Amino acid sequence: MHIDLVAPGLEAVIGKNPPLDRIAYGLLFGEGPVWDRRTEQLFYVDILSNTIWKWKRGVGKEIVLHPSGYADGMTFDIEGRLVVAGWSARTVWRLEHDGSIRTLVSHYQGQKLNTPNDIVVKSDGSIYWTDMAGGLMIAGMVAPDLQQYRDALGVFRLSPNGEQVDFVVDTNCVAPNGLAFTPDEKILYLNDSRLGTIRAFDVQPDGSLTGERLFHKLSGDEEGVADGMKVDSVGNVYCTGPGGIHVIDSGGNLLGRMRIPGHCTNMGWGDSDWRSLYITTCDSVWRTRVNIPGVATW
């Protein structure tokens, strides 16, 4: 892999020469990579071909769901169920153990959500997701209703019991996209595709977010924007951006960039040691290995 070294600390985080293997290609818009540790499979989506896929080493890929409602970000909840930012479906939904689909949230204060983009589950079972409007607007993505009703874009939280929905970030959002907790879950990072920012919020015991501040501003003019974002087990932040994946230390300083061919969309930690990083681009799924394990998904 080609590396842009910015600070000497990068090598300790990602190693000297991380590999880059392509495990799937021919996608239109890869996204949502998430590792299932039980079966050692990677789940990911191709938004524009309206499909959720899974891939297993030595076996290959298989369709999980089609049509998927142009599903986008995915993760597992604390019971090991796939939870999905439904994007053009305008819902957040869950794949139950019996294979059925259950809509968790479709409305807020009586109005349809816009388009849930990415999603993360906290260890208490609460679910946070970003809501932007791209899934109503982008060519090839067809929502059953493409009228935007809600003005505000931001971050929602569903309480652990699944009953209370709160709009926990509603300020300074143009295209709120990736979100990730620090390993201790005391801070939530939120990026914005249009603004190129990563902001940090203090997570309160009740799940609300306070203390908004700028954590990092992405740089570069290559292809790619702030989109998917993940954190490793010591608090380094991996965020898609111009040229590939930007690796940022917990103080908000850019350590360097992992140059990924194509337009990088998201990433997920995987393999039994959580040291593999599965990376989606528009047309491919890539895998690399780094030194410091990521935060386990579930």
Added chain:
Amino acid sequence: MNWTFEKIAGPYQGSCGGLAWDGQAMLFSTISEGCLMRFRPESEKAEVFRRYTNRVNGIAFGPNGELYGCQEGGRRVIEFLRDGSAVVHAHLLDGKVHNYPGDLVVDRSGRVWFTDPYHPVPSTGVQIFPLLDHASVLRLECDHTRSAVRGTWSIKRVTFDTVAPRAVLLSPDEKILYVAEGDVGEESVRELRAYPVRDDGSVGVHTVLHVFGSDYRGTHRGIEGMCLDSDGNIVAVGGWQRSGPGPLVHVFSPTGAVLESHELPGDMPVRCAFGDQDLDALYVTTAKGLVYRARAIGRKGFRSAH
């Protein structure tokens, strides 16, 4: 007769687009602002009718009052439903995402004829789908014989000889498809074409009703928007201040005779439509974000059976 245009709305940011009279008020699109506005002649006020249109340009009503819009930002024709929602019936031509729908006309059987040119402003989000290798008039239509409940929607290609269709119109008997063809530039012609419409919905070889030229300042802009008057004549707006005779509204007979021409105020007219209670006023939008109206012009709009 002198046509006197007054500004009735604007300026809006960026270009205004399509116009459609809903029986009581004139709807018009503010493409860049992403709204449909509704101008009521009684109050002389334009109010927001729809927001977040994702760059809808042309708008038109169908035979049952269904409202369609050419959504440039999403590269598709959409329908605005009365309950406030919006839907896509079909968005692929032979499996491919088409270009940027711009102008449209709906026939009596509910088929939506629309221009699908290239466009300098990219669609919303990451550019995944290449443009088609042609810029044509397309038609969105529903086959009710194949599914009793909802019908089967599809998109068909209508023209095979256009490079930059900009405006479409059907004659009162729907046997002629008028197309304003040609982009501004030295490579292409800008002309008003008349295609005979066959019974199967395909079109035959076109005739040219009018050709726009060039002068030392550059090519003339040609026609950007058209509508029918009650006699079946073609009312067309086009031109610009940069070259030629400037922004004009022409009235062409069905055979292409120029019956009258009038100067338009402002610059860069985009579309025109008849409105007001007796359809006796002509509304014109411009790329400068303005909407004009001329009353008592001695012509009325074509009142379709629907």
